[in-house]
């Protein structure tokens with residue numbers, strides 16, 4: 600598993616008095632593409648192979664994913680969107696994320712000019728293991744908030760759903776046990792609706808389907824803004840074919856409807872997509888492409 604050594608020149612994104620910085624923990628081919636997209640047929644993949652490989656799917660047919668957070672620096676706050684996989688976390692079903700011990704995340708945060716004490720808010724687009732890991736870190740055998748001054752913004756229904764899952768079968772959701780519930784125990788959570796307006800320039804947009812109450816984050820002012828997608832999309836393949844669901848979706852049909860709705864809303868706008876799991880540079884504008892959508896480079 601590699602991670603880009605340099606951040607492409609497209610970054611950071613500047614929107615008047617706001618900048619957006621990527622914080623990359625990993626990038627590589629983690630999952631075989633047909634397992635990841637269970638409804639993807641060999642025929643459809645072959646028909647799209649020429650533009651997917653090697654950037655988005657590696658030569659072994661594994662989907663190339665970036666595991667990253669974004670930092671939004673506003674005049675008043677530093678906001679971290681999502682928190683990658685984290686260190687020392689037991690993830691027995693995901694060998695490549697199991698018991699990681701790496702300084703990449705903190706180095707990437709440092710490259711954005713920030714340390715853990717500088718983060719004022721952490722926004723959790725959803726509560727999956729590759730988005731909440733750095734919420735906490737291990738200290739003397741206990742999970743404590745990594746960002747001691749931060750409030751952690753989570754959706755009410757999302758937290759309720761995963762808390763119930765954890766109560767029922769903790770072994771099935773270890774990331775809730777070690778990376779979400781300790782935040783609640785430390786009283787650092789801020790529970791909101793998934794359409795919460797943090798302020799005029801930072802607003803949550805409900806994008807349900809991948810999880811029960813997933814949100815994306817719209818940053819900036821109309822005409823000069825960016826959408827941090829979170830996991831409402833995992834690959835540009837789901838732009839061309841919005842109905843293709845991924846293996847861990849809560850409701851793939853709803854996720855497909857969400858993609859159509861969001862891409863339809865932004866496909867004639869200058870809004871930059873910051874697509875969390877797309878390989879670096881992970882950004883572009885969304886435009887129509889037949890019955891679906893494509894992502895075009897920011898400059899075009």
Ligand SMILES: [Zn+2]
Nearest residue numbers: 727729730830
């Ligand atoms: Zn994810």
